Amino acid sequence: MAEISMTVNGRKVTGTVEDRTLLVHFLRENQGLTGTHVGCDTSQCGACVVHLDGKAVKSCTMLAAQASGSQVLTIEGLAESGELHPVQAAFKEHHGLQCGFCTPGMIMAAVDMIRRHPQGLDEKTVRAELEGNICRCTGYHNIVKAVLAASEAMSGKAKAA
Amino acid sequence: MSSGELEIGVEPTESFLLTTHYSLLTTSLIDLEEENPMHQTTYHRASSVSEAVKLLNDADDGKYVAGGQTLIPTMKQRLAAPSDLVDLRHIADLKGIEVSGDKVKIGAAATHAEVAENAALAKACPAFCHLAAHIGDPHVRHMGTVGGSIANNDPAADYPAALLALAATVHTNKREISADDFFVDLFETALEDDEIITAVSLTVPEKAGYGKFPNPASRYALTGVFVARRADGVRAAVTGAGENGVFRAEAIEKALSSSFDASALDGVTIPADGLMTDIHASAEYRANLIAVMAKRAVQAANG
Numbered sequence: 001m002a003e004i005s006m007t008v009n010g011r012k013v014t015g016t017v018e019d020r021t022l023l024v025h026f027l028r029e030n031q032g033l034t035g036t037h038v039g040c041d042t043s044q045c046g047a048c049v050v051h052l053d054g055k056a057v058k059s060c061t062m063l064a065a066q067a068s069g070s071q072v073l074t075i076e077g078l079a080e081s082g083e084l085h086p087v088q089a090a091f092k093e094h095h096g097l098q099c100g101f102c103t104p105g106m107i108m109a110a111v112d113m114i115r116r117h118p119q120g121l122d123e124k125t126v127r128a129e130l131e132g133n134i135c136r137c138t139g140y141h142n143i144v145k146a147v148l149a150a151s152e153a154m155s156g157k158a159k160a161a
Numbered sequence: 162m163s164s165g166e167l168e169i170g171v172e173p174t175e176s177f178l179l180t181t182h183y184s185l186l187t188t189s190l191i192d193l194e195e196e197n198p199m200h201q202t203t204y205h206r207a208s209s210v211s212e213a214v215k216l217l218n219d220a221d222d223g224k225y226v227a228g229g230q231t232l233i234p235t236m237k238q239r240l241a242a243p244s245d246l247v248d249l250r251h252i253a254d255l256k257g258i259e260v261s262g263d264k265v266k267i268g269a270a271a272t273h274a275e276v277a278e279n280a281a282l283a284k285a286c287p288a289f290c291h292l293a294a295h296i297g298d299p300h301v302r303h304m305g306t307v308g309g310s311i312a313n314n315d316p317a318a319d320y321p322a323a324l325l326a327l328a329a330t331v332h333t334n335k336r337e338i339s340a341d342d343f344f345v346d347l348f349e350t351a352l353e354d355d356e357i358i359t360a361v362s363l364t365v366p367e368k369a370g371y372g373k374f375p376n377p378a379s380r381y382a383l384t385g386v387f388v389a390r391r392a393d394g395v396r397a398a399v400t401g402a403g404e405n406g407v408f409r410a411e412a413i414e415k416a417l418s419s420s421f422d423a424s425a426l427d428g429v430t431i432p433a434d435g436l437m438t439d440i441h442a443s444a445e446y447r448a449n450l451i452a453v454m455a456k457r458a459v460q461a462a463n464g
Contacts, residue, residue, distance in 0.1 A: 003205055019204040020197060043234045046300060061233050062304065065204040066248060127181040131380065132298025
């Protein structure tokens with residue numbers, strides 16, 4: 001068994017887990033954070049994307065023990081003071097989801113994408129950057145629209161500030 | 162089979178390749194009775210290369226893990242079941258990318274994202290950054306490392322083509338190995354069981370380019386060609402196509418040596434002998450792709 005500790009959504013957590021426990025299962029089962037989904041479980045669909053030390057990773061493709069000592073951000077940690085994160089708000093506004101299963105991973109991927117492209121995004125870049133996230137409902141069109149809108153809103157906000 | 166850093170522990174058969182790249186289809190076959198698909202293992206985190214070697218040698222059947230983007234999925238499919246995992250990701254000596262004049266040295270634990278985004282490297286050898294930026298997807302690139310990729314020596318991985326074409330050197334905790342000697346066969350390298358890649362180094366080429374036809378599902382190279390022009394000649398290395406993994410394409414090197422232009426490859430044909438046939442493409446199709454990707458690589462190099 002592995003004794004692990006990490007910061008999840010700003011909160012210090014500890015746990016004793018089997019060494020083979022995946023990060024996604026630690027989050028869902030030990031921490032009750034079921035917003036992070038397991039889709040394909042083969043590192044392809046991106047429903048399990050969380051941020052590890054500020055970078056998007058697939059939480060089904062790493063052990064919880066590998067993440068020990070790190071800062072983890074999940075979909076539950078995104079909204080502040082009860083107000084949706086700009087990316088969450090944009091997905092709602094632009095109907096960037098239908099069944100919603102891929103949405104937490106999509107949003108975490110989008111937040112990471114926008115962080116890495118402070119100069120702004122275009123449609124081609126967004127579509128290429130969504131390579132690691134699969135949606136089987138929307139055809140991606142409204143997801144792309146939502147990400148572009150969020151990118152614009154966030155850079156506008158940054159300029160105003 | 163001699164072992165690599167992330168050796169997968171099974172004979173590398175075609176069916177294994179299919180499972181790796183088409184794992185979506187096969188996961189449901191995993192024993193559903195057992196809650197966790199992965200066998201038990203013991204995790205260790207090394208803070209130095211010497212500590213990592215000791216941890217591995219103390220283990221029954223241990224494996225090094227770097228980014229784990231191949232090894233963890235492989236363990237989940239029960240195609241590998243190491244008794245112990247020795248994590249190399251936190252070893253400071255393995256990190257960093259140095260560009261000094263025409264010399265480049267990339268720490269083995271540099272992630273694909275770090276390679277893709279490195280400004281000095283982008284200036285020295287943009288083709289290398291381009292290659293790194295097209296491995297897998299953004300999330301995989303945040304974890305996967307140069308060292309892990311070449312130690313695994315997947316026959317459809319991207320870095321082996323770059324390293325072979327650039328006549329790179331693989332540095333380990335024991336020695337320096339030329340790329341020519343490093344890549345031995347499918348999933349097989351010159352590494353010994355407990356040997357750790359510490360860095361790769363290369364001399365900046367005059368020109369270089371990478372042409373890749375990605376498998377639309379996995380983004381592994383269905384066929385990829387890296388071409389490099391150096392003072393001592395042109396080298397072209399092919400990944401994703403060879404039955405024995407990455408190899409140099411002599412016909413392409415010869416044609417480009419007389420004229421480093423895509424038109425020099427008009428009429429150059431590649432024999433299908435020794436190329437892979439699988440559900441994605443026949444050997445003949447891959448042979449044609451080699452010529453096409455080589456042209457694109459040269460165009461990129463000259464662009």
